[in-house]
Amino acid sequence: MKHIFKSATIAAALFLAAAPMAQAERLAIGSTASSSSHYAYYVAASQAINKGAEGIATNVVETGATLDNLRRLERGQVDLGLVTTNVAYDAYHGEGAFDGRPYDGLVLWVYGVSIQNVVVRKDAGVDSLSGLEGKPFNPGIVGSGTEATAEKVFATLGIKPDWTRGSTGDIVDQIKDNRVTGYVKSSAGRKLDASSVDISTLTPVKVLSLTDEQSKLVAEKLPSLSIVDVKENEAAQGMPAYQTWAYATTTMARPDLDEETAYRITKAIVEDNELQAAAFAGLKGSDIPVMTMELATTPLHPGAIRYYEEIGVQIPDRLRPAQ
Numbered sequence: 001m002k003h004i005f006k007s008a009t010i011a012a013a014l015f016l017a018a019a020p021m022a023q024a025e026r027l028a029i030g031s032t033a034s035s036s037s038h039y040a041y042y043v044a045a046s047q048a049i050n051k052g053a054e055g056i057a058t059n060v061v062e063t064g065a066t067l068d069n070l071r072r073l074e075r076g077q078v079d080l081g082l083v084t085t086n087v088a089y090d091a092y093h094g095e096g097a098f099d100g101r102p103y104d105g106l107v108l109w110v111y112g113v114s115i116q117n118v119v120v121r122k123d124a125g126v127d128s129l130s131g132l133e134g135k136p137f138n139p140g141i142v143g144s145g146t147e148a149t150a151e152k153v154f155a156t157l158g159i160k161p162d163w164t165r166g167s168t169g170d171i172v173d174q175i176k177d178n179r180v181t182g183y184v185k186s187s188a189g190r191k192l193d194a195s196s197v198d199i200s201t202l203t204p205v206k207v208l209s210l211t212d213e214q215s216k217l218v219a220e221k222l223p224s225l226s227i228v229d230v231k232e233n234e235a236a237q238g239m240p241a242y243q244t245w246a247y248a249t250t251t252m253a254r255p256d257l258d259e260e261t262a263y264r265i266t267k268a269i270v271e272d273n274e275l276q277a278a279a280f281a282g283l284k285g286s287d288i289p290v291m292t293m294e295l296a297t298t299p300l301h302p303g304a305i306r307y308y309e310e311i312g313v314q315i316p317d318r319l320r321p322a323q
Contacts, residue, residue, distance in 0.1 A: 024057040030069035030081030034062050044279035052268030073105050073254050086247040089224035089297040105252040106301035108266050110292040112249040112282045119196050120182030122204040129208050130159055137161035138171045138183035150184040153245055156221045157214055168195050176202050189282035192236050209242035226295045248295035262303025289313045
């Protein structure tokens, strides 16, 4: 009889211990390939949510990144997902690849920025973007977002370099050999990426800046992009301040995600000061609310807005959903 009572007590205790998990709202986060640093970021973000958002349990799903995540959000296969802000803009407004079929997913937070650096050899005698007219120049890896975006920017500015195509390794070698003037390369956080640093070990480099007039034109004609200011010494020691274009990585939620759920998730993410930065170097020293207000290109979820306003963040009109 004692054994029966003991077994019943243990079973009851196990049921009670499992009860909170059974009641938790389970959500799937679409990320990217498991080999990517962004996948590692979402594992950390999921841990932050599970730790800080009571009643919510998330898991990370390996996906094909932005476009795949948007499709999965539309189908209800994931609840949150990595989406770059330039593609988010096209999806929300029914443009580009989403021509005629908009998707109104809503942003929770921005966590990373892909600053696009126009890196050239210092001895090339090029001091401005317009100086790249007719020069051998690489817009980015073939098929990459960097390439497509650079081509749009240069076309908008009316500048026609002599485009040179190739892999990063090929182009780096050609810049070193002085066969190519330079290239457009995403930064590592707000620093020059490893390939740019590699070039600089052989020949000094500089980053070309947009002029104020060019920045205004890009902002007006290409609203899917953001204009960012990089401070002196931020990209590399001794590098002057400059202005360039960028797109960011954001977490989008399906539009019907419960407001309270979105609020709790956003709160857990913003208030985590360790897990995310440890997994994603670009977040170190960054402020997620500030990044979100500056770099998001599409409206925020009402639950996210509620949290940001609660901590005193001013929400730009462009980031408020249409009523």
